[in-house]
Every structure is written in structure tokens, then in C-alpha cells.
Amino acid sequence: MSDIKHLEKVASQTRRDIVRMVHAVQSGHPGGSLGCADLFVALYHSILKQDPSTWTMDGEGEDLFFLSNGHISPVWYSTLARAGYFEISELDSFRKLNTRLQGHPTTHEGLPGIRIASGSLGQGLSAAIGATLSKKLNSDLGYVYVLMGDGELQEGQVWEAAMFAGAKKVNNLIAFVDWNKRQIDGDVKDVLDLGDLNAKWESFGWKTMEMNGNDMSSILSTVEKAKSEDGPVVILMKTEMGAGVDFMMGSHKWHGIPPSNEQLAQALEQLEETLGDY
Amino acid sequence: MAKHENTGSKDTRSGFGEGLHELGKENENVVALCADLTGSLKMNAFANDFPERFVQVGIAEANMMGIAAGLTIGGKIPFTGTFANFSTGRVYDQIRQSIAYSGKNVKICASHAGLTLGEDGATHQILEDIGLMKMLPHMVVINPCDFNQTKAATKAIAAYDGPVYLRFGRPKVPNFTPADQDFEIGKAVLLESGKDVTIIATGHLVWKALEASEQLAEKGINAEVINIHTIKPLDKEAILKSVKKTRCVVTAEEHQMNGGLGDAVAQLLGRELPTAQEYVGVDDSFGESGKPEELLTKYNCDTADIIKAAENAIARK
Incomplete structure (x- = not known):
């Protein structure tokens, strides 16, 4: 089986996990989670230099990943579990009392794989820059990746951080923007138009690339190319919110609502169980 | 006062600057960040002697707090420096989520606290910072009284693992505590x-x-x-x-x-x-x-x- 085929099978299972987790507690954010499932699987099953069995907060010698738009925690939890960071059965505790799988990711409960809390938007890029500077001081050649939402780019701190990384030419830093063009209140262009995103990031001193975030080949080849660039790189990642579940695609309304019993059954019919449900 | 002698008035911020400079020599994991107030925070000596460990972030305090949080990943001990107003109220959510809730070993060092900032007036005279910071779970809040104690506190917080808010000021005030004091966090x-x-x-x-x-x-x-x-x-x-x-x-x-x-x-x-x-x-x-x-x-x-x-x-x- 080709690497791509394998990754696609993992992604299908990840999407099943996402809708089942959100359905089970009737809360959470399925839309963005489904849209970013392919990226997470590509990162944790192919791209990142990592060893889940020896995870440490400092991640010395490893690649680090930061999730800035913390509300898409279901996709991260599923990917971390299926990459071996913790038991897959723990996905059943998502958003329940005393869980390590909080509604938004946190270090507070000691879940392996999480290095900083996120949820209040706009903060992840700054943290990723800090981790990159730390690696540089430690002569550590690992890469630092961070994912932000496109609506999240309306937060001012993102541009403070973008200005810094561009001006100081921070290397080994690769940012993804989940460019699904939707946010809670509607389409991004209607809520607060981001304008020409490529031009914005370029003018802040970043190399920009685009990729199809729902295509494994596009993800793998674009990230490989980004790694060879000098200075910070932002990858504008075109995705479909709700990707993989037909009735969740094409609108912003599945940002943060759970499926009913019937909708869950309908979604699972479209997503092959490839690795066994948790 | 006979028992408590002023050995020469000095500003507490200079105590911070000296303490930070000594830490730079003693501990290679200590890094410093500043938001365009290097002179006011007396961070020049550290910046000059350890340029690779000094991060000038510009006038962008929210980003500074986030970068500081990220720097702890990999074992650095970041000291952020700006005025107390911009160290707390302006960046409260960044501190709350990225530093306090995340349990990051960041030292938030805040000068020009209180009324004694003086002529700049109320926009800069934060009088709410102790309250804001002490409400955050597990945040340590320290407000030393003179130059010697501020220097000792600066050095002591580097040895403590966890987020700390260190508050000091602008004017020259009597310096009367011992230069060789042991600063024990939490000890009156x-x-x-x-x-x-x-x-x-x-x-x-x-x-x-x-x-x-x-x-x-x-x-x-x-x-x-x-x-x-x-x-x-x-x-x-x-x-x-x-x-x-x-x-x-x-x-x-x-x-x-x-x-x-x-x-x-x-x-x-x-x-x-x-x-x-x-x-x-x-x-x-x-x-x-x-x-x-x-x-x-x-x-x-x-x-x-x-x-x-x-x-x-x-x-x-």
C-alpha cells in the first residue's frame, strides 16, 4: 500500500473519531476538525520528527506542533491517540468531568503531545516563535509547526507575531492557515474580509505557499518544499469545513454544533472504519 | 533611622537590571525580552553582554508574553520587561492562557508600577496590577521594597520553577535592606x-x-x-x-x-x-x-x- 493510501485510511478513521466524540457529549467543534483531518494525519504519521513513546515537554531534537485554534481539539486528540501518545480508549473521555481531553487543549492535565493551552485565539504563533528561538539557542535543528484558523487572523496578536518573525527572519518555522473561509458568524469575507492574504503575509516578510489541505499529496509535497526555505513560511491551506461528511460541507453552520443520532449514522456511512473505532 | 540606614537612594528598577545582568553570567538558560523599554527597565547591561539571549520584540507586549511562554519549551527561563501597566492589564489574557494556565516558567518583570511613576500620569500608573496578578491561580506576586531587595528577588525567582510577577518602580528610594540578603519567596x-x-x-x-x-x-x-x-x-x-x-x-x-x-x-x-x-x-x-x-x-x-x-x-x- 502506498504511503498516501495508508494516510488516507488513517484520516478516514480520524474523521469517524471526530464525529463520534462530538456526538457523544453533544458538544465540540466538528467542522474545522474534519477540514483539518488530512493535515493532522500527514503531520503525525509522516512529516513530524517525533517519538510519542518518549514524549517530553521540551521535545529536544524533535519537531514541535502547536495548535492555535484550539477549538478543533477533536482532530488533535484523535491524531495524538492514533499516533501513540495515549490510549485510543481515552478518546471516550472527551469533554467529560476529570478528563485530560479538555474542550480546548491544555497542559494542565498533563496530556502528552500538548505543549501549551489554546482556545483564546491569536496566541499560538507567538508561542511557536518562542519555541523556535529556544531551539536555535539550543542548536536544535527541529522544525516548529503551528496551525491557525483563517478567522483567527482577525486577532491583532497574530500580526504582532507575524511582524516579528518576518523582521527577525525566524528560520525553521512553518505556519499553516486553515483557509476554509468560514467562521462562526458566517463567511470570513462577510464577517471581516481578510483581503489579499498572500500579499499580507509577504509584506510581513514571510514566504507564502498554497496547498490543498484535503489532498495528502499536496500536503506532503508542499511541506517538503517549505522546509527548504530560508526564513518563516506560511502555507495557506485551502480546506472544506466539514470535509468528508457531505451535509456538513458548504456552510459555516457546523463550526461548533454536534450531530444528532440520525446525523451521526449518516456521517459514519460516509466514513470507512479502517482502524477500528475507539 | 538608627536601625534602618539608607545607604544611598537608588531606583528599584536598577536592582532588577543588576540582578538580571548577574543572572546572565551565572545561568545560560536565562533569556530576556523587552518591548522597546530597554533603558527604562535597566536591561542594557544584559542586552549588551548577552545579545544572543536578548529578544527585542518592539512595541508588541502580547507577542512578547507568547514568545516568552514558547521559550520555556526547551528549558529557557524568560524574563519579560516592560512597564507594569503593559505587563499586566494590556496582556492579561495572554498571561492567563499561555503562561499561568499553561504553567510556564516565565518571569514577568514590571517597572514603573504605582503612583510614583510620576509625571506620565494615570494612563501609565497602574494601581490594579497586584490584584490582577494575584487572582491568577499559582501566580507568585512579589513587590520588593528597595534596590537591594529587588536585586535579590530577581535572582531568587530564576531558581523558582513557575510563573512569577515581579513588581518594582521608577524613582530613587531609600536603600536600606542588606546587600547580601537571602531572598526567600513567601517569607515576610x-x-x-x-x-x-x-x-x-x-x-x-x-x-x-x-x-x-x-x-x-x-x-x-x-x-x-x-x-x-x-x-x-x-x-x-x-x-x-x-x-x-x-x-x-x-x-x-x-x-x-x-x-x-x-x-x-x-x-x-x-x-x-x-x-x-x-x-x-x-x-x-x-x-x-x-x-x-x-x-x-x-x-x-x-x-x-x-x-x-x-x-x-x-x-x-
């Missing part, structure tokens, strides 16, 4: 023993409390003076021990009465030892432009106010 310092009233002071008002105790002695009032350099965790044992003896208390701080040292002490006493307490602090007001001493007088944070508060507290026993 008994400066004067007395039996009639306990005066608990922090920061610049500790010297004022000593002045007040000397003048109270001339009136036959025997005041105990405690320097609370660490507001959180509060040295409960030291406070209860003193108040059990004196049965009345005055708190003194360059901060709003709401949410500061006074409230921390009141909460302790309300739970453990209900006691008459008088507050010296700013009473639900913003500051304004003026000379530091003029402002302390106008906003009732001066030696005379501590004396009056002590007499009122004794009368309420």
Missing part, C-alpha cells in the same frame, strides 16, 4: 518588633512604614513593622503571629485598596483571626501627573497616612 521580613499595632507594608511604602513607626514611638506607640515582599503566597504564619500579639493591623501599599495586599491580609484575618484593619492605599481612584512624593501625599499613601491609620486601628481594638 520582620523589620521592627512592637506590641501596639502591626503595620504590614509592601514595595515603596515599607520605608514609609518605618518612618511612621519612628514617629509613632515618639507618641508612645510601639508598632511592629513587617515587610511583605511576597504578596502571593502570603506569609500567613508571620502575619497571624504578629496580629495575635498586637490585635490590630494596618496595611500599606502603592495600589488600589481593592484587590491588593490589604485585601489579601483581610481575607486571611477574616478566616482565621477577625481583627480591626485599616487600609493605606488608593481609594477607588485613578492617579494623575505630579512628582512622586506629591502624589503619595495627595492619594493618602504617605507616612502621615500610615500614622493616622495606626492610631485609628488602635482605637478600634
Whole structure:
């Protein structure tokens, strides 16, 4: 089986996990989670230099990943579990009392794989820059990746951080923007138009690339190319919110609502169980 | 004062600068970040001698807090430097989520706190920072009283693993604590023993409390003076021990009465030892432009106010 085929099978299972987790507690954010499932699987099953069995907060010698738009925690939890960071059965505790799988990711409960809390938007890029500077001081050649939402780019701190990384030419830093063009209140262009995103990031001193975030080949080849660039790189990642579940695609309304019993059954019919449900 | 000699007035921010510079030499994991106030924070020596470990972030305090949080991943000990206003209120959510909730080993170092910033006026004179920071779970809050103590505190917090808020100021104030002091986080310092009233002071008002105790002695009032350099965790044992003896208390701080040292002490006493307490602090007001001493007088944070508060507290026993 080709690497791509394998990754696609993992992604299908990840999407099943996402809708089942959100359905089970009737809360959470399925839309963005489904849209970013392919990226997470590509990162944790192919791209990142990592060893889940020896995870440490400092991640010395490893690649680090930061999730800035913390509300898409279901996709991260599923990917971390299926990459071996913790038991897959723990996905059943998502958003329940005393869980390590909080509604938004946190270090507070000691879940392996999480290095900083996120949820209040706009903060992840700054943290990723800090981790990159730390690696540089430690002569550590690992890469630092961070994912932000496109609506999240309306937060001012993102541009403070973008200005810094561009001006100081921070290397080994690769940012993804989940460019699904939707946010809670509607389409991004209607809520607060981001304008020409490529031009914005370029003018802040970043190399920009685009990729199809729902295509494994596009993800793998674009990230490989980004790694060879000098200075910070932002990858504008075109995705479909709700990707993989037909009735969740094409609108912003599945940002943060759970499926009913019937909708869950309908979604699972479209997503092959490839690795066994948790 | 015979027992407490001013060895030459100095600004507490310079104590921070010297402490940070020494840390730079002693600990290669110490890094410093500044938001365009390197001279005001006295961080030049560190920046000049350790340029690879100094991060100039520009006027972007939210990003500075986030970068500091990220730097801890990989074992760095970041010290952020800007004015107290921009170290707290401006970046409260960044500190709350990326530093406090995430348990990051960041040292938030804040100068120009309180009224004694002076002429720049109320936009810069934050009087709410102690309250904001002590409300965050597990945040340590320290407000040393002079140059020597600020330097000692700066060095001590590097050895402590966890988020710390270190508050200091702009003007030259008496330098009277020992240069070789051991700074123990959370440990009150008994400066004067007395039996009639306990005066608990922090920061610049500790010297004022000593002045007040000397003048109270001339009136036959025997005041105990405690320097609370660490507001959180509060040295409960030291406070209860003193108040059990004196049965009345005055708190003194360059901060709003709401949410500061006074409230921390009141909460302790309300739970453990209900006691008459008088507050010296700013009473639900913003500051304004003026000379530091003029402002302390106008906003009732001066030696005379501590004396009056002590007499009122004794009368309420």
C-alpha cells in the first residue's frame, strides 16, 4: 500500500473519531476538525520528527506542533491517540468531568503531545516563535509547526507575531492557515474580509505557499518544499469545513454544533472504519 | 533611622537590571525580552553582554508574553520587561492562557508600577496590577521594597520553577535592606518588633512604614513593622503571629485598596483571626501627573497616612 493510501485510511478513521466524540457529549467543534483531518494525519504519521513513546515537554531534537485554534481539539486528540501518545480508549473521555481531553487543549492535565493551552485565539504563533528561538539557542535543528484558523487572523496578536518573525527572519518555522473561509458568524469575507492574504503575509516578510489541505499529496509535497526555505513560511491551506461528511460541507453552520443520532449514522456511512473505532 | 540606614537612594528598577545582568553570567538558560523599554527597565547591561539571549520584540507586549511562554519549551527561563501597566492589564489574557494556565516558567518583570511613576500620569500608573496578578491561580506576586531587595528577588525567582510577577518602580528610594540578603519567596521580613499595632507594608511604602513607626514611638506607640515582599503566597504564619500579639493591623501599599495586599491580609484575618484593619492605599481612584512624593501625599499613601491609620486601628481594638 502506498504511503498516501495508508494516510488516507488513517484520516478516514480520524474523521469517524471526530464525529463520534462530538456526538457523544453533544458538544465540540466538528467542522474545522474534519477540514483539518488530512493535515493532522500527514503531520503525525509522516512529516513530524517525533517519538510519542518518549514524549517530553521540551521535545529536544524533535519537531514541535502547536495548535492555535484550539477549538478543533477533536482532530488533535484523535491524531495524538492514533499516533501513540495515549490510549485510543481515552478518546471516550472527551469533554467529560476529570478528563485530560479538555474542550480546548491544555497542559494542565498533563496530556502528552500538548505543549501549551489554546482556545483564546491569536496566541499560538507567538508561542511557536518562542519555541523556535529556544531551539536555535539550543542548536536544535527541529522544525516548529503551528496551525491557525483563517478567522483567527482577525486577532491583532497574530500580526504582532507575524511582524516579528518576518523582521527577525525566524528560520525553521512553518505556519499553516486553515483557509476554509468560514467562521462562526458566517463567511470570513462577510464577517471581516481578510483581503489579499498572500500579499499580507509577504509584506510581513514571510514566504507564502498554497496547498490543498484535503489532498495528502499536496500536503506532503508542499511541506517538503517549505522546509527548504530560508526564513518563516506560511502555507495557506485551502480546506472544506466539514470535509468528508457531505451535509456538513458548504456552510459555516457546523463550526461548533454536534450531530444528532440520525446525523451521526449518516456521517459514519460516509466514513470507512479502517482502524477500528475507539 | 538608627536601625534602618539608607545607604544611598537608588531606583528599584536598577536592582532588577543588576540582578538580571548577574543572572546572565551565572545561568545560560536565562533569556530576556523587552518591548522597546530597554533603558527604562535597566536591561542594557544584559542586552549588551548577552545579545544572543536578548529578544527585542518592539512595541508588541502580547507577542512578547507568547514568545516568552514558547521559550520555556526547551528549558529557557524568560524574563519579560516592560512597564507594569503593559505587563499586566494590556496582556492579561495572554498571561492567563499561555503562561499561568499553561504553567510556564516565565518571569514577568514590571517597572514603573504605582503612583510614583510620576509625571506620565494615570494612563501609565497602574494601581490594579497586584490584584490582577494575584487572582491568577499559582501566580507568585512579589513587590520588593528597595534596590537591594529587588536585586535579590530577581535572582531568587530564576531558581523558582513557575510563573512569577515581579513588581518594582521608577524613582530613587531609600536603600536600606542588606546587600547580601537571602531572598526567600513567601517569607515576610520582620523589620521592627512592637506590641501596639502591626503595620504590614509592601514595595515603596515599607520605608514609609518605618518612618511612621519612628514617629509613632515618639507618641508612645510601639508598632511592629513587617515587610511583605511576597504578596502571593502570603506569609500567613508571620502575619497571624504578629496580629495575635498586637490585635490590630494596618496595611500599606502603592495600589488600589481593592484587590491588593490589604485585601489579601483581610481575607486571611477574616478566616482565621477577625481583627480591626485599616487600609493605606488608593481609594477607588485613578492617579494623575505630579512628582512622586506629591502624589503619595495627595492619594493618602504617605507616612502621615500610615500614622493616622495606626492610631485609628488602635482605637478600634
